[in-house]
Amino acid sequence: MMASYFLRRKILNCGGSRILLGNEEPLHLYFQFKFGCLGTASDKIRPYSSFNSSAKINFTDLTCPHTWYPQARRKHRKVFLHVGPTNSGKTYHALKRLESSSSGVYCGPLRLLAWEVAERLNKAKVPCDLLTGQEREEVEGAKHKAVTVEMADVASNYSCAVIDEIQMMGCNTRGYSFTRALLGIAADELHLCGDPAVVPLVQDILRVTGDEVEVQFYERKLPLVPLKVPLGSFSNVRKSDCIVTFSRREIYKLKKQIENGGKHLCSVVYGSLPPETRTKQATMFNDAGSDFDVLVASDAIGMGLNLNISRIIFSTMKKFDGVLMRDLTVPEIKQIAGRAGRYGSKFPRGEVTCIHEDDLPLLHSSLNSPSPTLERAGLLPTFDLMYMYSRLHPKKGFYQILEHFLDNAKLSANYFIVNCEQLLKTASVIDEFPLGLREKYLFCISPVDMDDEISSQGLTQFAEHYAKKGLVRLREIFTPGTLKVPKTQSELKELESIHKVLDLYVWLSFRLEDSFPDRELASSQKAICSMLIEEFLERFGWQKPKSRRFPVLKTSSSLLSPELRQYL
């Protein structure tokens, strides 16, 4: 049961009251800079090898990011690029290698994937720790770890490492974490899984590292058939279909339309649902005995969940990208469509179509086109560089330092600086408080959605309390016992945002342990949020189908463990 999930986890001690920058170097470079002792770097490494002349160093020169990782540069890594379409066994083969290695790390793009891999390795009697921004679970004797890519450790040595969905190094927001893992993980064997579109870029980037690269191409295990006829009417929806759309409002509208037909109940999966709720919805859909036999989902299904989908149906081929409505790209269409016909499910093939006939030409042409070659990988200045740069501009706030740094950064052709809009938004809020640069950087890289009002208020309050007292008690900001099952879409959205704020508290508690002491309370409240959202999804928002038995609804308190019940 999810409610007790967090409580059962054994929390790893993560280092007293030190600030741990989850997606940063573990501050070793910072101290090396501070005390001028970066003598361990090999001769090839630039620019820090000449530390004593630090005044001459141009800290905004990001043209040689491979030199930021001396540990990896000391290795002659054997890199395997596993590339092919979705459902072709890329991850499967890389994980087989990881399982048989003496030590290793799996770096995935989502918490769901890290959970799945940790579970898989532990089941195969390979003890494996789990480490994400918000969870740390230690298994006795573990020499393996499953982590979210932001948590990849570039200061340890591994025999084997896997970076999944490596094409995400081209992602405009998170790309830098994949680039960092690619350049920085010190493993004898490094397995990269992803789209064939990454091959030339990875080969080019690794040309200067001295690593050896081997490419292995994969074919889809089961055929994917683009249908010539559109869905047309919702009466043609059948068991194991997945309807894809891109807004939350549309997801609930489609769910209602399909359920009103009286033949199906729909599970839903979309990005802002808590990860554990997404897993639960996916499990209900996968369960052949469950009444929830149709899935309505956003592109959040593109990665990470193993779903028994026989047919993908695009309700639209357009997506709002934050600025305007645009056509889906070839890689997006392929990634989503490829979820149909998973190897190991009961279907002999996958099928894909659209609701509307007009959308079929784009679907068919995209499935027949190769994904455009990835040209550049994302970068973000590390804390060390920002710190050194800030010392040259001691009067500037963090926002100005960041802005100035970004304006002056020099890059080589293989890299781009990721979109720092969220970072800058957070920096402008955080600059209001008397905090050190390291603390400001930490708040800025935290997983906060500054476009979500409740989330940004949460971050502001956490930073304010932290700056004033050095201690942030959850009860001063949030009253346990006030959470309720949402009755409307807007209440649901609010609960999703509260979940994000609690998640942020947990994230901060792993990095500022003494100042955020209520991790357990935040985790239990998160679990309650998820359950209340699930209760909404099971009970509200649609009419009971005529001919089906409705699942028995348990009250949220009866689902709770005694430890959690006290918080309601």
Ligand SMILES: Nc1ncnc2c1ncn2[C@@H]1O[C@H](COP(=O)(O)OP(=O)(O)OP(=O)(O)O)[C@@H](O)[C@H]1O
């Ligand atoms: N040789 C195999 N034997 C048994 N199961 C396999 C084999 N290859 C793949 N599978 C299973 O097929 C499914 C798809 O494989 P996998 O997840 O490795 O594909 P992928 O190419 O990584 O896809 P994606 O691009 O979607 O991540 C998984 O459930 C996996 O366990």
Ligand SMILES: [Mg+2]
């Ligand atoms: Mg995979």
